[in-house]
Amino acid sequence: MSKIVLESKDLCKTYILDKYSNNVLKNVNFILKEGEFVSIMGPSGSGKSTLLNTLSGMDNASFGRIIFDGEEMSNMNPKQMSNLRLNKMGFVFQQMYMLKKLCILDNIVLPGYQAAKMKKSEVNERARKLMHNLGIEDIAQNEITEVSGGQLQRACICRALINSPKVLFADEPTGALNSKASAEVMNVLRKANSEGMTILMVTHSEKVAASSERVIFLVDGNIKGELNLGSQTDENDSSIRERKLKNWLDEMGW
Numbered sequence: 352m353s354k355i356v357l358e359s360k361d362l363c364k365t366y367i368l369d370k371y372s373n374n375v376l377k378n379v380n381f382i383l384k385e386g387e388f389v390s391i392m393g394p395s396g397s398g399k400s401t402l403l404n405t406l407s408g409m410d411n412a413s414f415g416r417i418i419f420d421g422e423e424m425s426n427m428n429p430k431q432m433s434n435l436r437l438n439k440m441g442f443v444f445q446q447m448y449m450l451k452k453l454c455i456l457d458n459i460v461l462p463g464y465q466a467a468k469m470k471k472s473e474v475n476e477r478a479r480k481l482m483h484n485l486g487i488e489d490i491a492q493n494e495i496t497e498v499s500g501g502q503l504q505r506a507c508i509c510r511a512l513i514n515s516p517k518v519l520f521a522d523e524p525t526g527a528l529n530s531k532a533s534a535e536v537m538n539v540l541r542k543a544n545s546e547g548m549t550i551l552m553v554t555h556s557e558k559v560a561a562s563s564e565r566v567i568f569l570v571d572g573n574i575k576g577e578l579n580l581g582s583q584t585d586e587n588d589s590s591i592r593e594r595k596l597k598n599w600l601d602e603m604g605w
């Protein structure tokens with residue numbers, strides 16, 4: 352049995368706008384085990400991004416508990432939270448939050464320098480390698496505004512992986528990508544996962560979700576169902592996995 356790395360208990364999130372409260376997450380109980388690769392799917396507006404943001408501590412829960420790597424997140428002060436984020440979590444968001452004053456490479460290495468777990472030369476080397484694997488080594492010195500959306504998204508993935516996080520949180524990591532770039536990203540994520548990194552990813556793509564071991568289906572702020580696909584052992588079974596996922600999504604009313 353592998354260890355639980357992230358757990359939510361009765362997690363609720365309510366947004367209040369003009370006295371009207373919107374209960375976006377309703378008592379979500381969720382467990383993520385070390386080394387797992389899990390996808391979150393569900394209709395638009397069902398709370399997928401909100402779930403990812405609260406589980407990763409980017410946004411506060413309204414009610415309930417979140418335990419990350421054995422520690423209660425709600426008990427952490429901002430300094431402990433930011434240390435946790437820097438050292439154990441990686442993020443790929445829809446809004447990419449890259450620093451406009453830095454070139455692509457400097458954006459990618461920055462969290463590596465901040466964490467100071469590796470020498471700067473090692474951080475640089477790792478950044479180059481990640482950029483190479485994602486096919487963006489030639490934009491290292493470019494400004495953020497000089498590259499395409501797809502290149503920027505891949506740069507965000509390099510930045511998220513620079514400190515070899517324990518858990519990667521990714522919201523539509525292939526959202527801005529064509530099928531070739533999307534396949535490159537999934538290869539990198541699958542490889543990182545096979546080397547031990549846990550992944551929790553939101554996606555609407557069946558092809559992308561078929562890479563994960565487990566898929567949870569969120570409807571109206573609740574987990575409506577969950578499909579176990581098991582780990583992908585060889586490239587050839589990807590179409591079988593995709594078909595299995597499609598059938599299940601049909602049952603879920605996708």
Ligand SMILES: Nc1ncnc2c1ncn2[C@@H]1O[C@H](COP(=O)(O)OP(=O)(O)O)[C@@H](O)[C@H]1O
Nearest residue numbers: 366368373375394395396397398399400401402
């Ligand atoms: N920062 C926010 N303030 C107020 N309402 C929000 C905020 N973020 C999301 N919501 C609302 O929460 C619901 C779920 O949104 P979201 O988590 O983005 O869904 P999904 O990612 O599944 O499309 C939507 O009704 C959305 O309008």
Ligand SMILES: [Mg+2]
Nearest residue numbers: 399400401522
């Ligand atoms: Mg979303």
